[in-house]
Amino acid sequence: MTVRTAELVMAIATMLISIAIMWKSTELSIGWVPQKGPGSGAWPFWLSTGMLLASAATLVRWFLRATPESRSEETYISRTAFYVVGVSVGAILFLLIATNFIGIYFALLLFLFFYLRFVGRHSWTTTLSVTIGVPVFIFCMFEWALTIPLPKAISEPLFYPIYDLIY
Amino acid sequence: MSIARRGMLALVGALGIGAVAASAPGVAQAWEPQKPVEFVIMAGQGGGADKMARLMQTVIEKNGWSSKPLTPINKPGGSGAEALVHLKTKGGSDPDHTIMVTLNSFYTTPLRQPGLGVDIATFTPIARMAEDTFLLWVHKDSGITNIEEFVVAAKEAGNDWVMAGTGKLQEDQLLTDFLNAAYGLNMKYVPYKGGGKVAKQLAGQHANSTVNNPSEQEGFYASGDTVPLAAFTPDRLELFPDAPTFRELGQDFVYFMQRSVVGAPGMSDEAAAYYRELFQKVYESEDWQAYRKKKSLYGDFLSDQALMDYWMTEREIHKAMLSEMGAL
Amino acid sequence: MESILLSLSGGLLEAFQPLNLLMIVIGCVVGLFIGAMPGLGSVNGVAILLPITFLVPPNAAIMFLAAIYYGAMYGGAISSITLGIPGASTAVATVFDGRPLAIAGKADQALTAAAIASFVGGTVSVVLFTLFAPPLADFALRFGPPEEFALMVLAFATFIGLGGDDIPKTIFSILIGLVLATIGLDIISGRPRLIFFDISGFMHGINFLVLAIGIYGIGEMLWTLEQTEGNVIVHKVNMSWRAFLTNLGHVKYYIKTTILGSILGYFVGTLPAAGATPASLMSYGLAKTFSKDPESFGKGNVAGVAAPEAANNAASTGSMLPMITLGIPGSPTTAILLGGMIIWGLRPGPLLFTEHPDFVWGLIGSLYVANAFTVLINLAFIPLFVRVLTMPFTVLAPIIFVLCVVGGYAPSQTMHDVWLMLLFGVAGYLLRKLNYPVAPAVLAIVLGPLAEQSFRQSLLGSQGEVWIFFERPISATCIAIAAALVLYPVLRGLRKPAKAQA
Numbered sequence: 001m002t003v004r005t006a007e008l009v010m011a012i013a014t015m016l017i018s019i020a021i022m023w024k025s026t027e028l029s030i031g032w033v034p035q036k037g038p039g040s041g042a043w044p045f046w047l048s049t050g051m052l053l054a055s056a057a058t059l060v061r062w063f064l065r066a067t068p069e070s071r072s073e074e075t076y077i078s079r080t081a082f083y084v085v086g087v088s089v090g091a092i093l094f095l096l097i098a099t100n101f102i103g104i105y106f107a108l109l110l111f112l113f114f115y116l117r118f119v120g121r122h123s124w125t126t127t128l129s130v131t132i133g134v135p136v137f138i139f140c141m142f143e144w145a146l147t148i149p150l151p152k153a154i155s156e157p158l159f160y161p162i163y164d165l166i167y
Numbered sequence: 168m169s170i171a172r173r174g175m176l177a178l179v180g181a182l183g184i185g186a187v188a189a190s191a192p193g194v195a196q197a198w199e200p201q202k203p204v205e206f207v208i209m210a211g212q213g214g215g216a217d218k219m220a221r222l223m224q225t226v227i228e229k230n231g232w233s234s235k236p237l238t239p240i241n242k243p244g245g246s247g248a249e250a251l252v253h254l255k256t257k258g259g260s261d262p263d264h265t266i267m268v269t270l271n272s273f274y275t276t277p278l279r280q281p282g283l284g285v286d287i288a289t290f291t292p293i294a295r296m297a298e299d300t301f302l303l304w305v306h307k308d309s310g311i312t313n314i315e316e317f318v319v320a321a322k323e324a325g326n327d328w329v330m331a332g333t334g335k336l337q338e339d340q341l342l343t344d345f346l347n348a349a350y351g352l353n354m355k356y357v358p359y360k361g362g363g364k365v366a367k368q369l370a371g372q373h374a375n376s377t378v379n380n381p382s383e384q385e386g387f388y389a390s391g392d393t394v395p396l397a398a399f400t401p402d403r404l405e406l407f408p409d410a411p412t413f414r415e416l417g418q419d420f421v422y423f424m425q426r427s428v429v430g431a432p433g434m435s436d437e438a439a440a441y442y443r444e445l446f447q448k449v450y451e452s453e454d455w456q457a458y459r460k461k462k463s464l465y466g467d468f469l470s471d472q473a474l475m476d477y478w479m480t481e482r483e484i485h486k487a488m489l490s491e492m493g494a495l
Numbered sequence: 496m497e498s499i500l501l502s503l504s505g506g507l508l509e510a511f512q513p514l515n516l517l518m519i520v521i522g523c524v525v526g527l528f529i530g531a532m533p534g535l536g537s538v539n540g541v542a543i544l545l546p547i548t549f550l551v552p553p554n555a556a557i558m559f560l561a562a563i564y565y566g567a568m569y570g571g572a573i574s575s576i577t578l579g580i581p582g583a584s585t586a587v588a589t590v591f592d593g594r595p596l597a598i599a600g601k602a603d604q605a606l607t608a609a610a611i612a613s614f615v616g617g618t619v620s621v622v623l624f625t626l627f628a629p630p631l632a633d634f635a636l637r638f639g640p641p642e643e644f645a646l647m648v649l650a651f652a653t654f655i656g657l658g659g660d661d662i663p664k665t666i667f668s669i670l671i672g673l674v675l676a677t678i679g680l681d682i683i684s685g686r687p688r689l690i691f692f693d694i695s696g697f698m699h700g701i702n703f704l705v706l707a708i709g710i711y712g713i714g715e716m717l718w719t720l721e722q723t724e725g726n727v728i729v730h731k732v733n734m735s736w737r738a739f740l741t742n743l744g745h746v747k748y749y750i751k752t753t754i755l756g757s758i759l760g761y762f763v764g765t766l767p768a769a770g771a772t773p774a775s776l777m778s779y780g781l782a783k784t785f786s787k788d789p790e791s792f793g794k795g796n797v798a799g800v801a802a803p804e805a806a807n808n809a810a811s812t813g814s815m816l817p818m819i820t821l822g823i824p825g826s827p828t829t830a831i832l833l834g835g836m837i838i839w840g841l842r843p844g845p846l847l848f849t850e851h852p853d854f855v856w857g858l859i860g861s862l863y864v865a866n867a868f869t870v871l872i873n874l875a876f877i878p879l880f881v882r883v884l885t886m887p888f889t890v891l892a893p894i895i896f897v898l899c900v901v902g903g904y905a906p907s908q909t910m911h912d913v914w915l916m917l918l919f920g921v922a923g924y925l926l927r928k929l930n931y932p933v934a935p936a937v938l939a940i941v942l943g944p945l946a947e948q949s950f951r952q953s954l955l956g957s958q959g960e961v962w963i964f965f966e967r968p969i970s971a972t973c974i975a976i977a978a979a980l981v982l983y984p985v986l987r988g989l990r991k992p993a994k995a996q997a
C-alpha cells in the first residue's frame with residue numbers, strides 16, 4: 001500500500017468514526033435547551049461534526065494532491081517494518097489474551113521469553129534474566145510495595161502461600 | 168434513645184461478641200481471606216464516601232485486624248453503575264474477596280438504570296457504619312438568618328436562585344426538589360463534581376444556597392462565611408445548635424446519606440460473618456467513634472437481615488421520590 | 496513580614512527534626528521512583544502510603560506525603576525523557592522536547608534541565624506560597640464556572656502553536672481528544688453518554704493515562720522499532736563531571752523561561768479547577784510563542800523541557816493552597832492528602848492557618864527541605880537513568896510494553912483500559928505515519944471535561960446567556976488575553992513580509 005492510498009483509507013475511516021459518534025450522540029439531546037444551554041449530547045455531537053468536516057477537508061486535499069502524503073508513492077509500511085511492528089502488536093495481543101486465562105505473571109513469562117529469544121535473538125543469559133527479573137520486579141513493586149493486585153485468573157491459588165508470606 | 172437503652176444495647180452487643188469469641192474454636196477453622204480484599208469505593212477520590220472508606224481501611228491496618236490488606240479502588244463511573252456491575256460480576260467469580268462502600272446511589276442508580284440488571288436485594292449486607300446528615304446552607308453576606316427569610320428571598324429571585332449540588336438526580340437534587348415543593352419555590356439546580364466543589368461555590372457566592380453535609384461546609388462555617396439554616400435530621404445537631412430541624416419548622420422531612428459496607432452477591436456465610444465481625448470492630452474502635460462524634464453522624468451499627476430490611480425500606484422511599492420527580 | 500519569617504524559621508526547624516528529616520528523605524526517594532514508572536504517579540504513592548503515616552505524628556506524616564508528592568513530580572520527567580512516556584498528565588509537555596533530546600543522545604542535558612527547572616519552580620512557588628497564601632485563597636474563591644471556562648479558553652489558546660503544519664489534521668486531533676473526553680457520565684444531566692456497545696468499562700470514561708500511555712508508550716515504541724529495526728537508540732552517553740558541569744552551565748539558556756514558568760505555574764496551580772497539567776501546557780506554549788527560535792521547539796530545545804517542568808512543580812505547590820485554605824483539592828493527590836488531614840483531626844479551611852500554625856508552617860518548611868533534597872537525589876541518579884537508553888532496543892521495547900500494560904491496568908484495575916490502550920497505540924502509530932499530530936489529542940482529553948462542565952454550569956446559572964463570560968472582570972480578562980495570544984502569531988506573520996519589503 002502506498003502512502004497516498006493509506007491517506008485516502010485513513011480519511012474515509014476517520015469520517016466513518018465521526019459519523020458513528022454523531023449517531024451515538026443523538027441518543028441524548030443535541031440542541032440548545034432554552035435557559036439551560038446546550039443539551040448533554042450537544043458537545044460530542046458538534047465536536048464529531050467538526051471531526052467529520054476536518055476529515056472531509058483531508059479528503060479534498062487528497063484529491064487536489066495538496067499534502068505531501070497525498071503525493072507520496074512510497075510504501076506506507078515496508079515489509080521489514082510490517083514484520084517488526086506486526087510481531088510486536090501480535091505479541092502484546094497474545095499477552096492480553098493470555099492474561100485473561102493464565103494470569104498476568106505467566107503471560108509475562110511467555111511474552112518476554114518469546115520477544116527476547118525469538119525477536120531479539122539474545123543470549124540465554126540475557127533472555128532468562130529479563131524473563132524472570134521483570135515479573136519478579138513487577139510483583140514486588142505492585143503487589144508488595146503498593147498493594148495493587150494484578151489479574152491472576154486461574155493461577156491465583158499458586159499465590160496464596162506468597163500472600164501469607166508477604167502480608 | 169435513652170441512656171439506659173443505649174447501655175442495654177452495649178451490654179447485649181458485648182455479650183454477643185463474647186459468645187462469638189467463645190464459640191470460635193469450635194467452628195473448625197474460622198474463615199480468613201486468602202488474598203488481598205478488593206475494597207471498592209462507589210464514589211470518586213476525595214469525596215465523603217472515599218474519606219470514610221480510607222478511614223475504615225486505616226483503622227483496620229493500624230490494629231492489624233486483617234491478615235490480608237484491603238486494597239481500595241475508586242469506581243465512580245455512571246453514578247456508581249460501574250461499581251455495581253463490577254460487584255455483580257465478581258459475585259460470579261470470586262464473591263468472598265470483594266466488598267464495597269456505598270451511599271445512596273446504591274438505591275437510586277439501579278432504579279434509574281434498570282438495564283444494568285442489578286438487584287441490590289441479592290447483595291450481601293455487611294454493615295451500616297453511619298448515616299451522614301444534610302443541612303441547608305446560605306452565604307452570610309446574603310443576610311439570611313432563618314428559613315422564612317430564605318423563602319422570601321428565593322421566591323423573589325425565582326428561577327435565578329441557584330442551588331448547587333453534587334450530581335443530577337441524586338441526593339442533593341432530591342432535597343432541592345423537596346424544598347421547591349414544600350415552599351413553592353423555583354430554584355435552579357446546578358450540578359458539580361463533588362461536595363467540596365459545591366461548598367466552594369457557596370463560599371465564593373457563585374451559588375445562593377447548598378445542601379451540604381457538615382463535613383463539607385464546616386471549614387467555611389467555622390470562619391463565619393456560611394450559615395446553616397435548617398437540618399434534615401430528626402433532632403438538632405450538636406455542632407449547629409442554632410439550626411432548627413425541618414420537623415420543628417412544620418415540614419415532616421428527614422433525609423440521611425447511608426455509609427454502609429456491602430459484599431458481592433453470593434458471598435459465603437463464613438466470609439460474610441468474617442467481614443461483619445471485622446467492621447463491627449471498626450465501628451466500635453475509638454477512632455471511628457471519635458470521627459462520628461466530630462462529624463455529628465447518625466445511624467447505629469446495622470448488619471445482616473436488619474441491614475437488608477433497612478435497604479428495602481430506603482429503596483421504596485427513593486422509588487417514590489424519583490417517580491415524583493419524573494425520573495423513572 | 497517579620498511574623499512570616501519567624502513562623503517560617505519555626506517551620507524549618509520543625510522540618511529538621513531527625514524523624515521529620517528522615518521521613519522527608521525517604522519520601523523523596525520513594526516518590527522519585529514511583530513517579531518514574533509509567534502509569535504510577537504521586538496519587539498512587541500518597542494513597543497507598545497514607546495508612547503507614549498513622550504510625551507517626553501528623554506533622555511527620557504530612558511532610559512524608561508532601562515529599563512523595565515532590566519526588567513524584569520530579570520522577571514524572573524521567574519517564575517522559577528517557578522512555579518518551581509521560582508518567583502523569585503533568586509531564587506530557589516534557590515529552591515534546593525531552594524525547595527528541597534523548598534520541599539525539601542528550602538525555603543527560605534534558606534530565607539536568609528538568610531537575611534544575613523543577614527545583615527553581617519548587618523554590619519560587621514555596622516563596623510565593625509563604626508570602627501570599629491568604630490573599631490568594633480569597634482570589635481563588637472568586638473563580639466560579641465562568642472564570643474556569645475562560646481559563647480553559649486561555650489554556651487552549653496558549654498551545655495553538657503546538658500542532659503540525661497540516662491544519663485539518665491538527666483540528667481533527669484536538670476534536671477527537673475532546674470527544675473521547677465526553678465518554679462516561681455527563682454530570683450535568685446525570686446520564687451515561689457514549690457508552691459504546693453497552694460496555695460497562697466506558698462508564699468511568701477514558702482516563703487520560705490510557706490515551707497517553709497508548710499513544711506515547713505503545714505507539715512511540717512501534718514507531719521507534721520501525722526506525723531502528725531493533726538496534727540500540729543511543730550508542731554512547733557522556734557521563735563525566737565535565738559534562739555535568741557543562742550541563743549546569745546551560746542554565747543560562749533557559750533560566751528566564753524557567754522563572755516565568757514557575758510564577759505562571761504557581762498562580763494557575765492555586766486555582767481550584769486547574770492544577771498542574773494546564774499550568775505546564777500553558778508554560779510550554781508561552782515559552783514557544785515568545786521564543787526567538789520557535790521552530791526549534793518540539794525538535795529538542797532544552798527550554799522546552801525546562802518550561803513545563805518549572806510550571807508543574809510550581810503548580811503542585813500552588814495546588815496545596817486551595818487544599819489548606821479552602822479545603823478544596825486541586826488534584827487527586829491533594830484530595831487524598833485532604834482526606835488524611837481530616838482523619839488526623841485537622842480541619843482544612845480558612846482557619847487552619849490560625850488554629851494549627853505549627854502544622855501549616857511545618858508543612859511549608861518541609862516543602863523547602865524536600866525540594867532541596869529531591870534535586871540532589873535526582874541529579875545523583877541521572878547517570879543511572881541515562882544508562883537505560885543504551886540497552887539494546889529488543890530488550891528495552893518488551894520491558895516498556897510490559898510497563899505500559901501494567902501501568903495502564905493499575906489506575907482503574909480493569910483490563911478494558913488495557914485493551915483500549917493497545918487500540919490507541921496502534922491507531923496512534925498509523926496516524927502518526929500519515930503526519931497527524933497526536934499531542935493535541937492528549938492535551939484535549941485532559942482539558943475537555945473541565946471546559947465542558949464549566950461552560951454548561953455557567954449557562955445554567957445565567958439562564959443560557961452567553962454574555963456571562965464577557966461581563967465578569969476575571970473571565971473577560973482571560974478571554975481577552977486568549978484572543979491576544981491567538982492573534983499574536985498572525986500579527987507577527989503579517990509584519991514579517993512588511994519588513995522584508997522594506
